[in-house]
Amino acid sequence: MDTLVFLGTGDAMGVPRVYCSCETCMEARTDGRNARLRSSVLIDNGSDFLAIDCGPDWRRQMELQGLRSMRRLLVTHAHFDHIGGLPEWADACRWMGYRGELYAPAEVIPVILRQYPWLSSHIEMIPCDDGIALDGWQISTWRVNHGKNGYSYAYRLEKKGYAWVYCSDSISLGPEETKPMLGADLLVLGTSFYYEAAELSTRSVYDMTEAAELLKLLKPRRTVYTHMSHDVDIRKDYILPEGVTLAETGMRVALERGKS
Template identity: 85%
Template structure:
């Protein structure tokens, strides 16, 4: 049975913010429950792992899970909080003596190659726009609106009658962008704030109040919110749909 592990559940800046003394950051700075590394998950099948996104906290996340060997990776988009750990992974591949396999949408790969032009010496970069199968998971990807930050991609993974969707960076999705979310057993969705008051044109990720409306449309059996900023304090009570959980670092879910 495959297990989903949340390696990180924070937004692009993580929690605590160096400059911030809000209640959330203060509690996190003391080693509390609000410590959040940049968002990433892995699928553990008992003998190997498949990771989605590789941000600047990648090394710390691998150490926390006791993982010494990561051969495969999916990338949602080329923002630093999702690719900042690629040089460390490439170095690990070099020392372990194998080539890593990085799967990403075709238009994302040249951006990564420009950012880190030497990665190709140690990592194969493989387009996945037409779908791929890894560890028995049939994986479908599509482009989603990332608001003022441009675009990202979402993944739907299906295996043995179970389906789940990973979409950490999106906002204001239309019918074409949500149609592959419908009826999933699990939707992992990025929600940086509980309620974000800023003008919509300046924003890039759903807040939790907007996400609740999205869930009414796509109707997953269960949803988990991730990619949370320091606006979200686990010591507070939030009004959420009953099938929603806030992700915590190290949280594990059975994918069946």
């Protein structure tokens, strides 16, 4: 059975914020439940794993899981909090003597290489716009609105009748963007705030109140919110739709119906 593991559940800045003394950040400094590394997950099949995104906390995430090598990665978009760990991964590939496999939409790959032009010496860059199959998962990807930050990509993974979607960075999605999310057994969705008061044009990720409206349309069997800022205190009893869970570092979710 495959298991989804949450390596990081934080937004672009992580939690705690270095400058902040709010209750959430102070609790996070005690290695509490609110301590959040940048958002990333892996799919553990029992003998190997496939990761999604590789932010600047990659090394610490690997250490926390007791992992010493990573061979395959999906990338959602080329923002620092999702690719900042690529140089460390490339260095690990060099020392371990293998080429990593990085899968991303074709337009994302040159953006990555402009920032880190040496990566291709140790990592194979493989476009996945037309879909790929890895570990028995049929994987498709499509562009989603990332608000003021441009665009990101979501992934839908299907295997043995189970389908789940990873969409960490999106907002104000239209019908064509949400269509591939319909009928999912699990939706992993980025929600940076419970309620974000800032003007919509200045924002880039759903808040939880907006996500609740989205879920009424998508009707996933289960939803996990991730990519959370220090506005979210995991200890609070938020009003959330049925079937919604807030992700925590190290949380594991069985990718099989009837399991949790």
